[in-house]
Amino acid sequence: MTFTFRYLPDTKQDQQDMLDFLNIHSIDDLFADLPSNIRLTEELAIPKALPEPDLLKKMQQLSSQNINANQYPLFLGAGTYDHFIPSVVSHMIGRSEFYTAYTPYQPEISQGELQAIFEFQTMVCELTGMDVANSSMYDGFTSVAEAAALAVSSTKQSKVIVSKAIHPESRAILKTAATGPGYQVEEINLTTDITSIRDMQEKTDDQTAAIIVQYPNFFGSVEDLHEIKKIAQENGALLIVSANPLALAILQPPGKLGADIVVGDMQPFGIPMSFGGPHCGYFAVKKKLMRKIPGRIVGQTTDSQDNRGFTLTLQTREQHIRREKASSNICSNQALNALASSVFMSALGKQGIRQMAKLNIEKADYMARKLAEKGFSIRNQSPFFNEFVVTLPVSVSEANRKLFDIGTIGGLDLSIDYGMNNQMLIAVTEQRTKEEIDQFVSILEGL
Secondary structure (H helix, E strand, C coil): CCCCCCCCCCCHHHHHHHHHHHCCCCHHHHHCCCCHHHCCCCCCCCCCCCCHHHHHHHHHHHHCCCCCCCCCCECCCCCCCCCCCCHHHHHHHCCHHHHCCCCCCCHHHCHHHHHHHHHHHHHHHHHHCCCEECCCECCHHHHHHHHHHHHHHHHCCCEEEEECCCCHHHHHHHHHHHCCCCCEEEEECEECCEECHHHHHHHCCCCEEEEEEEECCCCCECCCHHHHHHHHHHCCCEEEEEECCCHHHCCCCHHHHCCCEEEEECCCCCCCCCCCCCCCEEEEECHHHHHHCCCCEEEEEECCCCCEEEEEECCCCCCCCCHHHCCCCCCCCCHHHHHHHHHHHHHHHHHHHHHHHHHHHHHHHHHHHHHHHCCCEECCCCCECCEEEEECCCCHHHHHHHHHHCCCECCEECHHHHCCCCEEEEECCCCCCHHHHHHHHHHHHHC
């Protein structure tokens, strides 16, 4: 006999009481305004409802079919990475005052949340070398589109050029977002593993609002921001850089190399992969663009008794006033994930984050050298961070099947988005051990 505990609380009597209150006879009467030709007349083609105990067992059986990075070494990156997360991160974000907090409109009861966001903004500015950062965006991909919208609004120009070495999902979202304001998106070709400077020069003109590049780029290679800034400056365009925050612990900050807007994804800092999300985007600008930044900013102030305090500021845009002048329709943020990143950065400190970044460089370099010694061709000609591209003698899908059979998750197949057959994008983070790397190389050698 099955235990048929109801997990939906309303009873038949509850339903009848509500119908009586509304002065209608049946639930169907609630949909009377809908034309009959678009209303469902038959049962939904879905399995019969299960009692809660049976449903829990069913969902657990389904979830157990997933393979995750706790079981298999993961060499797949491409925007979501397997990094170490100190236990203090989950402990802090699980506290009820943070976990259940909503938009801190009332500063008198939201000082903890506001200070946490303020510290996040401050650390983002330190990493990027920029003047101002907002309180976060949905993710790094939408941050790129928001940056382009700001550039178009600010420069009054109608074209944005974006490197093909930007994440394919960022470029897809950018093209979708461009259809509303109606600006043109043009892509810059590649020179092996980096953006073609020559193609960029040819496509940049006085109608260009911004040049968008990734740092390090999608293939892990480091772009020459100094040279790209010259092209932008000569044409009156803004330079937008989508940067991996962990790499910025080692690389020169984009702000010091002339970037006008720096965006990216905080997932490497304390946010678990979670099979693809949620993430947390960051958005930082130079002071001249401060009043056009999307989302919200937390500012530091003093109260009537001269005590230090925090409050939302510069938010007269999307959902309040001057809507017609808004460069964005995003009026929310990822405060909980931003807090996770803040706790992560505080826990590791500057030296810890720098050491973590250094391990990513050294381990990726070790694996690339091992593969080269075995006769594999490494596509990257520029210095790379924690990702690189290797050419295989077989298709990437075949190689990944072999790797999976011995308990390893391989890299990304670049034939899908770039038409680069037999090219695998491999990510090597501080989590990967020498034994895991050597086993990966051994399997590929066996192909």
